[in-house]
Amino acid sequence: MIAPTAPGRRRAFGVIVALALAGVAALVLALASGELDIPAARVIAALFGSAQGMDADVVRQLRLPRAVAVFACGGLLAMAGALMQVLLRNPLADPYVLGISGGAAVGALAAMLAGLAPLLVDGAAMVGALAAMLMVFGLAHGDGSWTQTRLLLTGVIVASGCGAVVTLMLAMAPDTRVHSMLFWLMGDASSARRPWPALVVLAVGVVVALPFARDLNVLARGETVARSLGVRVTRLRALVYLLASVLTGVSVTLVGSVGFVGLIVPHLVRFAIGNDQRVLLPAAMLAGGLLLLLADTAARTVMAPVQLPVGVLTALIGVPVFLFLLSRHRR
Amino acid sequence: MPDITPATAFLEAEGLALQVGERWLCREFSLRLGAGECLVLLGPNGAGKTTLLHTFAGLRAPTRGSVRLAGKPYASWRANEVARFRGLLAQQQPDHFSSSALETVLIGRHPHLGRWGWEGAGDEAVAREALRDVGLAGMERRDILSLSGGERQRVAIAALLAQSPRLYLLDEPTNHLDLHYQIAMLELIKGHTRKGCSAVMVLHDINLAARYADHVILLDGRGGVVAGTCAAVLREDCLSQAFGHPLRRHVVDGCAVFVPQ
Numbered sequence: 001m002i003a004p005t006a007p008g009r010r011r012a013f014g015v016i017v018a019l020a021l022a023g024v025a026a027l028v029l030a031l032a033s034g035e036l037d038i039p040a041a042r043v044i045a046a047l048f049g050s051a052q053g054m055d056a057d058v059v060r061q062l063r064l065p066r067a068v069a070v071f072a073c074g075g076l077l078a079m080a081g082a083l084m085q086v087l088l089r090n091p092l093a094d095p096y097v098l099g100i101s102g103g104a105a106v107g108a109l110a111a112m113l114a115g116l117a118p119l120l121v122d123g124a125a126m127v128g129a130l131a132a133m134l135m136v137f138g139l140a141h142g143d144g145s146w147t148q149t150r151l152l153l154t155g156v157i158v159a160s161g162c163g164a165v166v167t168l169m170l171a172m173a174p175d176t177r178v179h180s181m182l183f184w185l186m187g188d189a190s191s192a193r194r195p196w197p198a199l200v201v202l203a204v205g206v207v208v209a210l211p212f213a214r215d216l217n218v219l220a221r222g223e224t225v226a227r228s229l230g231v232r233v234t235r236l237r238a239l240v241y242l243l244a245s246v247l248t249g250v251s252v253t254l255v256g257s258v259g260f261v262g263l264i265v266p267h268l269v270r271f272a273i274g275n276d277q278r279v280l281l282p283a284a285m286l287a288g289g290l291l292l293l294l295a296d297t298a299a300r301t302v303m304a305p306v307q308l309p310v311g312v313l314t315a316l317i318g319v320p321v322f323l324f325l326l327s328r329h330r331r
Numbered sequence: 332m333p334d335i336t337p338a339t340a341f342l343e344a345e346g347l348a349l350q351v352g353e354r355w356l357c358r359e360f361s362l363r364l365g366a367g368e369c370l371v372l373l374g375p376n377g378a379g380k381t382t383l384l385h386t387f388a389g390l391r392a393p394t395r396g397s398v399r400l401a402g403k404p405y406a407s408w409r410a411n412e413v414a415r416f417r418g419l420l421a422q423q424q425p426d427h428f429s430s431s432a433l434e435t436v437l438i439g440r441h442p443h444l445g446r447w448g449w450e451g452a453g454d455e456a457v458a459r460e461a462l463r464d465v466g467l468a469g470m471e472r473r474d475i476l477s478l479s480g481g482e483r484q485r486v487a488i489a490a491l492l493a494q495s496p497r498l499y500l501l502d503e504p505t506n507h508l509d510l511h512y513q514i515a516m517l518e519l520i521k522g523h524t525r526k527g528c529s530a531v532m533v534l535h536d537i538n539l540a541a542r543y544a545d546h547v548i549l550l551d552g553r554g555g556v557v558a559g560t561c562a563a564v565l566r567e568d569c570l571s572q573a574f575g576h577p578l579r580r581h582v583v584d585g586c587a588v589f590v591p592q
Contacts, residue, residue, distance in 0.1 A: 215441075230411040230414035275428045
C-alpha cells in the first residue's frame with residue numbers, strides 16, 4: 001500500500017470513512033445491548049428525539065457516557081501506541097512500555113489501599129502516570145542526548161519497578177479490596193462515567209499530532225535521515241513523548257491498564273493502509289475506539305449480570321484477529 | 332534560497348577542527364568546494380570521515396572554525412531550505428516497518444512540501460524517475476523489508492535524488508553494491524556534478540576515489556589531515572602512512588591504481 005500516492009490516499013480515506021461508520025454502528029449496538037434490550041429505533045429516538053421513559057434514561061444517562069468514554073479511551077490508546085512505535089522505532093512498543101501505566105497503577109492501587117473515593121483513585125492514577133512520565137523523561141534526557149535505546153531501557157526499568165510495587169500492594173491488601181484492585185489492573189470500564197476528559201484530550205491530541213504527521217514519517221526512517229531532511233528531531237521527540245504520555249495517562253486513569261489496543265491496533269491499521277502517519281493516526285484512533293467499544297459491549301453482556309474486565313476481552317478479540325491478518329499479510 | 336553565481340562556493344570550511352571526547356579527528360584545515368566539483372573523504376576506520384561529513388551537512392557543530400553553505404553559516408538557514416540545498420545519504424540503518432520502495436523514495440520530497448502538503452503527481456514522477464535512475468524501475472511497490480542490502484542502498488540513493496539537492500553528501504554510497512552498481516551509482520552522481528551540482532563522498536576504495544575525485548581529504552585517524560587535489564593527496568607516501576599499510580602506485584591505461592603490498 002502506497003499511502004502518499006493518489007490511489008493509496010483514496011483507499012486510506014475510504015478505510016477512515018468505513019471505520020467511522022463502523023464506530024457509529026458499534027455505538028448504536030453498545031447503547032442497545034445490556035440487561036435491558038432496547039431496539040435500535042428507540043436508541044436513536046432517545047438520542048435525537050424527545051423519547052421519554054426508562055429505556056431512554058438508560059440510554060442517555062447510563063450507556064451513552066460509558067460508551068463514549070470507552071470509545072475515546074480506545075482512540076487514545078491506539079494513537080498513543082502508534083506514536084510510541086514511531087518514537088522508539090520499535091514495532092513492539094505500546095503505550096505502556098515506558099512505565100506510564102505502571103506509575104498510574106501504583107497511584108491508583110495506593111489510593112484503593114487507603115480506601116479513598118473513586119474520584120480520588122482517578123486523581124491518584126493521573127498523578128502516578130505523570131510522575132512516571134517525568135521520571136523517565138528526566139532520567140533518559142539526563143545528559144542531553146536522547147537515544148531510543150536509553151529511553152526504552154529507562155522506561156522498561158521504571159515500569160518493572162512499578163510492577164514490583166503493585167505486586168507488593170496486592171500482597172498487603174485486605175481480601176475485600178484485592179478484587180477491585182485486580183479489576184483495575186486488568187482494565188475496567190464499569191466506572192467510566194465522564195466521557196468529556198477523554199474526548200477533549202483525544203481532540204487535542206489529534207490537533208497537536210496531525211501537523212507533525214509527515215515529520216513522524218521521516219522520523220520513522222531514523223534520526224540522521226530525519227535531521228538531514230530538516231526535521232527538528234529533539235523537539236519533535238519531546239513533543240511526541242509528552243503527547244503519547246498524556247494520552248496514555250488519561251486513558252489509564254479512566255479505564256485502567258487495558259492491554260493490546262495500543263499495541264495491536266496500529267499494526268492492524270498498517271496492514272490496511274500502510275505506515276503514513278497522516279492517515280495512520282486518525283485511522284488508528286477510530287479503530288482503537290471501535291475495538292474497545294465492541295470489547296466493552298461484550299464485557300457487559302456476555303456473562304451478564306457479571307461484568308468481565310474489558311482488558312481481557314480486547315486481548316481475546318484482538319489476538320486472533322491480529323494473528324489471522326499477520327498470516328495473510330504478504331510482502 | 333540564496334543566489335548562486337558561478338563564483339559561489341557550495342561548501343566552505345575555514346579553520347575547521349573536530350574533537351570527539353579527548354581525541355582530535357582533524358586539525359585545522361580549510362576547504363572550498365564549487366559547482367561541478369567532487370570531493371572524496373578517505374581514511375582508515377574510525378578516523379572521523381562520517382563525523383566530518385555530518386559537520387559538512389550541518390548536523391553537528393565544528394569544535395573550531397566554521398562551515399558555510401552557499402556562503403551562509405548553517406545558523407542563518409531555515410531547516411527546510413538547507414534540506415533543499417544539500418542532501419545526505421546516511422549509512423544504512425535497519426528498517427523496522429514495512430514500506431514500499433516508492434513511499435521510501437518519496438520521503439526525499441519532504442523538504443519540498445509545506446506543513447499540510449501532500450505529495451502530488453509531480454513529486455511522484457520525480458520519485459519514479461529516481462527509482463529508474465538507480466535501476467529499480469518496476470520495483471515501486473516492493474516492500475523495503477524484502478529488498479537485498481544492495482537494493483535497499485539504491486532505494487536510499489533514489490530518495491536522495493528525489494530530494495534533488497545542489498550539494499550531495501554521501502556516506503559510503505558504494506556500500507552493499509556489486510561492482511556494476513558501484514560504478515553506475517558513482518557515474519550517476521558524477522552526471523549530476525557535470526550539471527552544476529557538487530558532491531562530497533566518503534569512500535573506502537582508493538581507486539574509485541582516484542577515478543571520481545577532483546579533491547581529496549585524507550584523514551589519518553590521529554588528527555592529521557592532508558587536503559588538496561587528487562594528484563596532490565593520492566600519493567604512495569601519504570596513503571601508506573594514513574592507512575598504516577604500504578601501497579604502490581601503478582598506472583594502468585593512463586589511470587593511477589593503488590595496490591596494497
